[in-house]
Every structure is written in C-alpha cells, then in structure tokens.
Amino acid sequence: MIHSSAEELEQLEIELLLEALYRRYGYDFRDYFYESARRRILRRIQRNQLKSVAALQHAMLHDETVADELLKDLSINVTEMFRDAGFYQTLREQVLPQLSTEEHLKIWHAGCSSGEEVYSMAILLTELELYSYSRLYATDFNVAILERAMEGICPLGEMSR
Template identity: 50%
Template sequence: MDATLTPVAGDAVEDIEIHLLLEALYRRYHYDFRNYAGVSIKRRLRQARLQLGFASFSALQDALLRDATVVPRLLDYLTVQVSEMFRDPSYFRAIREKIVPHLRTYPSLKVWIAGCSSGEELHSMAILFQEEGLFDRTLFYATDINPGALENAANGVYALDRIKTFTQNHQKSGGKTSLSDYYTAAYGRAAFDKTLRSRVVFSDHSLVTDAVFAECQFISCRNVMIYFDRALQNRAVGLFRDSLTRRGFLGLGSKETLRFSEHASSFTDFVREEKIYQRRDG
C-alpha cells in the first residue's frame, strides 16, 4: 500500500531552506549564524534574498556554495551595520566619569570593541581616550566577522551629512575638544585622522566560534547580543568574562543585560543604567 505524503506548508518549507542555507554558510565558509535569534535572522535573510535577486533560499544556497563572491554580499545583510559616533552619549559620559578614573591606575591598557562594524564606536572610544590622556598607553582591538565592515573601520571615512549627529553626540558625551579637530572634510566625506587608528589592531573574530585572544581591562560590545539566542548569549558572556582582567569592565547595549546569563554571578552592576558591569575578583 502506498504511503500518503502530507504536503508541507509554505512557512515550514521556508524554515527548512533557511536551516540548510545557514548550515551551508557555516560548513563552506565557517560563518556561523545558526544560533542567531530566529525572527531577526529570518527577516534579514528575506531582505537579502529579494535584494540579491534570488527566487528562493534554495537558489541562494546553491549560488553561495558555488560562488564565493556571494558571501560578502550576504554578510552585509546578516551583520549589523547601523551605528553612529558616540551613540547613546550617556554611555560614553559614564565611561569618562566612572570608568576612566579606574583605568588611569593601569600603566598600560587593552580595550576590546567587539562587533565594531564600520568603526564608529572605535573612533568614539579612541577620541575619548585621547581627550582623557589614556590613548598613548592603550591598545585597542577592533573585531567583527564582516571583512567589509572591518575595511571601512580601518579607513575611517564617513558621509559628511552624518557629522552633525556625531558632533552633537560628542558634545553630550562630555567631549573636551571639538570633533572637527579629528577629521578632514572633502568631497562630501569626512576622513578621520589616521593617528586615531595608530594603536588599533583590526581582526576578524567571531563571538560564536572563536576563543579568547587577549586579556583586557575594558570590553565594549553593544547591540550585538540582542541578535543571539540564549545559548549563544551565554557563550559570548563567558568569552567576555574570560577575556577581562579581574575587576575589568564590560559595556553592553541599552537593550541588553546579563540578568539571565548563567555567567551573571561573575559580574556586578557598576553603572546599572548604562549597562556597564564589572568582573568580580573571584
């Protein structure tokens, strides 16, 4: 007797295709998005499929496996590229007023900007450390999984029409200089001074698959973990814990928290309202 096959609903087919696409991306190129939050990753993949001109996720998967040039185009949709300098100025003001006094006690510093995207937060931190007299003793690590984003961060060039917002944020953060001191404007773009990147190591690093690579006094990872599922959030927080010196500091995004992490007991609230935490001694 022939078995009767039950048709699979369209949404279920799409879910299967997405699962296979993410598995292919990981197995072929070692970019792991398999444990990103489902709703978010599905929304981005739908946008990518339409914008890249593929009729289905299966067609996108086929192209991905056979044409490596598809990868950077897809990564632009899967990684967060929206940021601005001194975003959430109160966060940077808290760093100036609450964190910097502690960092001054170290003869040398390592600061990790995890998920640096196109470099707005990196340049913000470099300027803040310059203004606070800590830049020359600090080594910055700027990491991301998107090679194109890292290249943009290393170039430090932004559209001139964004500078007004950057400048306002800088002032609200307690800036001690004029932001214009740090860039040259021409042809509709603002190129930030190369000296701001003279103490920066740019590196491809994944919070999903990679391990600890440095011991830092301060880690800033903002608006990245909101796209992870719970297990992946736990992995990232554990990685940050193991990357911090004792009593080192961790800054998260305004919608992120350690409250539900299995590693929460390794940290104490330091500036609660700005989601800045301190690693415990033990």
C-alpha cells in the same frame, strides 16, 4: 507523513542556510533575529534571481562571491558616536578608573562597522588621559565598511549628535 506550512518550511530552510554558512565559512548568524535575517535573505534571493532559500544555500556553498554578498546583507552597519550613552557613562565612571593603574590597555572592537564606536572610545580615553598607553583594535568581516572606518573620517553630522 508530517505536514508543514509554507512558513514552517521556509523557516527550516533559513535555519539550514545559516547552519551551512556557519559550517562552511565560520560566520555564526544562527541566533540572529529571525525576521531580520529572513528579510535580508529573501532580498538576496531576489537580487540573485534565485527561486528559493535552498537555491541560495546551494549557490552560497559553491560560490564564495555569493557567500560574501550574503554576509554583507546580514551585517548590521548601524552605528553612531556614543551610541549607548549608559554604556559609556558606566565605562567612564566605574570601569576605566579601575583600569587607570594598568601599564597598557588593549581594547578590541569586534564588528566595528564604520568606526564611530571606536572613535567614541578614543575620545573617552583621551578625556581620561588613558589614550597614550592604550591600543585600540577594530575588526569587521565587511571589508568595504572596515575600509571606511580606516579612513578615520567621521561625518560632521555624526559629531553634532
């Protein structure tokens, strides 16, 4: 018989939960940073007044509402205007000039959160006079946060950064 510590068993249960989430609903968090996933999963267990990761897995597999709650817990909604300055500088200086001869630009922001990075892209494209023939797509599985992005309102505090 193989003996495993409580931590090893918990990790196995979390891995199985994430595998089940992927196989049942198609959302892949299997390579997600483990400690972050663990904290969020344990918080969901507590909120749902469940006894274990296995109980959460069972509930998630049989109740889409529980799955939606877990997805919201696992999603990271950290974003800000021009969040990665080096990325935008490289985009401005090296990538977009090469694309300026294209007839149309289509840019997809997957996991757009509340939209600040999409707004940043729109500003950059406008500054480079590329916006008029660009189409920006923004998606996120967290409907509530996507609705906030669709409002097109960015808090003034975000703009001052």
